Amino acid sequence: MLLNHEHAQTRRLGNCTASQTTHYSILNSYHFLYTSLISPSFLCLFFSAQINELSHVQIPIMLMPDDFKAYSKIKVDNHLFNKENMPSHFKFKEYCPLVFRNLREKFGIDDQDFLNSLTRSAPLNSEAQGRSGARFHTSYDKRYVIKTITSEDVAEMHNILKKYHQFIVECHGNTLLPQFLGIYRLTVDGDETYMIVTRNVFSHRLSVFKKYDLKGSTVAREASDKEKAKELPTYKDNDFINDGQKICIDGENKKMFLEKLRKDVEFLAQLKLMDYSLLVGIHDVEKAEQEDVESEDNEPEEDGESDGGGIGTPPDSPSNTLDSNKPLSPGEFDPAIDVYAIKSNDSAPRKEVYFMAIIDILQHYDAKKKAAHAAKTVKHGAGAEISTVNPEQYSKRFYDFITTILS
Structure with missing residues (x-):
């Protein structure tokens, strides 16, 4: 039922x-x-x-x-x-x-x-x-x-x-x-x-060039070859580590982010929920600007006037009306809409915007998950960082891992 x-x-x-x-x-x-x-x-x-x-x-x-x-x-x-x-x-x-x-x-x-x-x-x-x-x-x-x-x-x-x-x-x-x-x-x-x-975790106007699904686990946490063949693959924890990737945000944003994260994972642990992820999307500002320039250079010149009646952008689509009273520079965003967005700090190697949120929170730690934990522990050893662990352990490991990727 x-x-x-x-x-x-x-x-x-x-x-x-x-x-x-x-x-x-x-x-x-x-x-x-x-x-x-x-x-x-x-x-x-x-x-x-x-x-x-x-x-x-x-x-x-x-x-x-x-x-x-x-x-x-x-x-x-x-x-x-x-x-x-x-x-x-x-x-x-x-x-x-x-x-x-x-x-x-x-x-x-x-x-x-x-x-x-x-x-x-x-x-x-x-x-x-x-x-x-x-x-x-x-x-x-x-x-x-x-x-x-x-x-x-x-x-x-x-x-x-x-x-x-x-x-x-x-x-x-x-x-x-x-x-x-x-x-x-x-x-x-x-x-x-x-x-x-x-x-949507990601932006309606700033394109994401790379994304990760992070659990704080290292066992079988790499993107498959099939996944990597996609236009925008979802990479995982080991990929993030091997890429040498860091989330470069300033001290105030880091403090606010970690405070929200701490409260969120404590709440999830209280509900006996686990196996969630931090979804991370990265917008490269300079790369986006370059693509915009190339796109403009390749656009054919228009002959005559268009009535906008084609199959493409509808008359009231975002490209025409969204934030029309608030023009935004490259890499800028409206925090009321892109609520998960944080800018990179001034010392970051690249000017980026990060989109970060917790996803997939509806996994309850039930008998099935306990059995999976036991089986994986036997296979990988008691010290292995498997994803299927009890909610309290999961939340602590998850939080600790996320703190290490922020700089």
Whole structure:
């Protein structure tokens, strides 16, 4: 059984369920996993009425215990409009809608902007693949990540949600933990797909040239040859060490980063969570500037005027309107959007921007993990730095390793 509150009452607000617009938003965005034929103009028209209705609804200031068990559903049968793009029968479920709306507020995310990011244009495919074959998409403006998850992940998220919410409230959203913004289930022809939406760790405008997934473990922690063949491989701990890589940030940023990291890993240890990683993305400012110059040199001259009606950038895409009132220099970023970004210090060998956040926190230290720990200990020895260890040991080793890579 996925959830122990499957029959919980759906909270209703006016004539629509809580965050019903978000339902439709994610549904249409995520449907690109099945088809890429949905018209963005259709989405804009479809959601405008929903947003207007919900905007008149007063959202309660205080969350109640039932809000952490609540859900709302949409069920569509014999759906005929635009049926070549949409299935005839589907169901869509949003978990704990008011809780996640409150979390978005704590993270400084406006609901209107959130909906626009997920619905204005098709999500972008990612070549990345996570645990258990998880698939990733980013919103068209690259601000949010849509990831498929398992029913076990959904259950674990429900187990930690109340404490996670409390932690986010107490730290005022100032954390390296994933910013969970919504959990959903889409059912098409009896097949259930679960998904979670988070803020993107990386920037919407500064490209990442190298990335690492760091656990503080050295056993089997190298990128495979298959991984290295990708356009942007995910390297691991031993690769980081062998590259002689360092995160060069100033003393004040280092102090703030480590304080957040310490609180975050202590929280994860309290919840008996382990096997998480620090995702590190590195933007090379000079390399990006050089690529921009080369790109401009290779651009063909335009003949005549363009009406912007082609398939490329939509009229209201980030390249046209994002931060239009705040021009940014190379290597600069808006900290309200790129919340995980830190500039390199003045003595760094290269001018860089680092994006660093904790990911994959839903692994509970259960009997299966204990068995894996025992097996790896037998294979590699008691002193080996294997990744499967108890949460307290994992958090300490993780924190200690991260302190060594900062300079």
